[in-house]
Amino acid sequence: MNTPSPASCPPHCRDCRLRRTEAFTPLKPELVDFIQSFRAETATVPAGSSVVHEGQTNARLFTLYAGWAFRYKTLSDGRRQILNFLLPGDLVGLQQEFDSVSLHGVEALTDCSLCVFPNDSLWAVFREHPRLGYDITWLAAHEESHVDDNLLSTGRRNATERVAMLLVHLYRRMERLGLVEDGSVAFPLNQQHIADALGLSLVHTNKTLRRLSALGLHELKNGRLRLLNPRALARIAEYYDAAERPKPLL
Amino acid sequence: MNTPSPASCPPHCRDCRLRRTEAFTPLKPELVDFIQSFRAETATVPAGSSVVHEGQTNARLFTLYAGWAFRYKTLSDGRRQILNFLLPGDLVGLQQEFDSVSLHGVEALTDCSLCVFPNDSLWAVFREHPRLGYDITWLAAHEESHVDDNLLSTGRRNATERVAMLLVHLYRRMERLGLVEDGSVAFPLNQQHIADALGLSLVHTNKTLRRLSALGLHELKNGRLRLLNPRALARIAEYYDAAERPKPLL
DNA sequence: CGGACATTTGACAAGCTTCAAGAGAAGTGG
């Protein structure tokens, strides 16, 4: 076990650790209470396990409370593409609420804690609390924007640019969540994950990572990522820090 | 001018041509009337023109009523990635409603007719008509699923598979809209568009297209696409016809 | 006819993938 057990969801959403950070928009207490009453259960899943299978029916809607996960799709011969990474506060499973069949899989990278919402109740949320419906749409639009970025990377950036992009992007997201410690962030991906996220082979991913770290741009060690030259990495990736606004949290 | 002027939005949404097709979910007349009252204006834009610039502020939200368009992102040296294609009925501009700055551009491929909605009014829609808010979320989730597919293609499919995917995908979408005529559909993309959508170079796109058409799989002529061997194309692309359900329409 | 633009083709270069194999690191069981 290389990842310590993550914080579990507190029994009361009012005590939610995430809501206290700058990363999320404040919500009226009565709405927080509604979210809690809406929540069907809390759950934990171990690192490496599948949270939602590709093609699974009746997958649940949930918020990732702690830990890392990713969405992915595969082709029949096993080629896998990671679509985006999921960090605490991300809402997962909207697509299957509408489609019944999940078109992508979700896998836990570390042990994860989830706040699980009941099936087929999404319409009730919109009807009773339009504000939350609006927030959900906000989250959906922002997840799409992450996928847009990844598509630009795999389609038009070369290997070096892709790797730089991934490192800066994930570092910034963790930073946003207040999860920088000693100038580094937890980084539970192995090189196969990076390769699958960037549309590269494992070998080429390794060589590209080595080149960047030999240039002194980053350090990846003991499951933690440190950006030694964040400006250079951002320049390579053309990463524009879009002055992230607080996100809604369900 | 190789594309005939598209149908303009009718003055009354109740007369909307799109609503009469199988592709869209029926909506209570009073909601249709609300959408009409919500609509700020109708507009047409000529083929090739920019509808939304990358980085534009205060871009509008609109439904594409007729014609083709696409969303894209570019890098500073001009490399362009097309994120997805927009066909009649698609809702455009949700991301910038939340972000104020548009993170992607939108360009008209053909002359287009748009139903334009006023700025900053999205929250009012959710509040007054949660049903429409729910539908908007549905559309957002589905657009993301298209981008997911494109990311899988550029990340993990080879050139032949990508081209086959694009041809089948766009043909099926047009078919869904009832726009097949004589076994072919309008296809206003040039090879540069195809290349930019698939993350390939123009030259390689050309050679791949030629190979597929030499094999008798498709025919691309006079701005129209005909699938001569749709099963073979679908097999190459691993395209699974997800038995499209009717979509909401705003 | 001339100009602009899209398509097509060939030749060559390069980036990335595949194959192969060794070195570390971490967990398992005797």
Added chain:
DNA sequence: CCACTTCTCTTGAAGCTTGTCAAATGTCCG
């Protein structure tokens, strides 16, 4: 505590897919 296994990381070499360069052909339109 130490072999043993397994998994991840690393490196070199060779080959193939794709990109780049260049130029010809075709098409549309003024």
